[in-house]
Amino acid sequence: AQSVTQLDSQVPVFEEAPVELRCNYSSSVSVYLFWYVQYPNQGLQLLLKYLSGSTLVKGINGFEAEFNKSQTSFHLRKPSVHISDTAEYFCAVTRNNAGNMLTFGGGTRLMVKP
Amino acid sequence: DVKVTQSSRYLVKRTGEKVFLECVQDMDHENMFWYRQDPGLGLRLIYFSYDVKMKEKGDIPEGYSVSREKKERFSLILESASTNQTSMYLCASSPRYTGELFFGEGSRLTVL
Known part of the structure; x- marks a missing residue:
């Protein structure tokens, strides 16, 4: 069975500081990995995805993530955060060989302070 | 602009x-x-549908059912609502062989 662990439920950070949101996974099928962001009172939108190829993936809004197969991790990073990055972030992994079903982590709430 | 629309934001x-x-x-x-x-x-x-009239149970299907009579529409039914079903419900869609989901804005259900 697949599982996703987001190690931090909340991450407070000051504006313009760097941030890393951690994600570890376990999976018995081919791995596709995703990060989604949820702004207050909205649905989720895709931030970035890893399907194959380069292990460093760049997404929207200056975020990037690195796929580390040996450590089964897919941590999300941004070198300098803005107030507008305040949101909840979800890591997800494919749960079947068809690649069309996901298992989500519990989410990390990023709180950017002025 | 692509869109997934959920009928009610708050119930x-x-x-x-x-x-x-x-x-x-x-x-x-x-x-x-x-x-x-x-x-x-x-x-x-809760539930997943990969085609019209097709459905599969997810991780927590108990107390829920679904209907997909047309490709574009997917309904979630709570036959007899209970207080432990108070939650945010999110609908999503995706192309056949990709995990990239497109989400609606959610329906926040409160059961009293």
Whole structure:
């Protein structure tokens, strides 16, 4: 069975500081990995995805993530955060060989302070 | 702009009532999903449909049913609502063989 662990439920950070949101996974099928962001009172939108190829993936809004197969991790990073990055972030992994079903982590709430 | 539309943003129902949550997508996607979102638990899959009239149970199907009579519409039904079904419900769709989900804005259901 697949599982996703987001190690931090909340991450407070000051504006313009760097941030890393951690994600570890376990999976018995081919791995596709995703990060989604949820702004207050909205649905989720895709931030970035890893399907194959380069292990460093760049997404929207200056975020990037690195796929580390040996450590089964897919941590999300941004070198300098803005107030507008305040949101909840979800890591997800494919749960079947068809690649069309996901298992989500519990989410990390990023709180950017002025 | 691609869109997944959920019929109600906020609902308040009483215990024992039948509840319908409707979801429509305009992207001609094969797959549609219903998730439940609770604090600290992330998103849990209730039901999944990969084609019209086809459905599969997810992780927490008990107390729920679904209907997909048309490709663009996927309905979640609570036959007899209970207070432990108070939650945020998220609908999503995706093309057939990709995990990239497109989400609606959610329906927050309160059962009293």
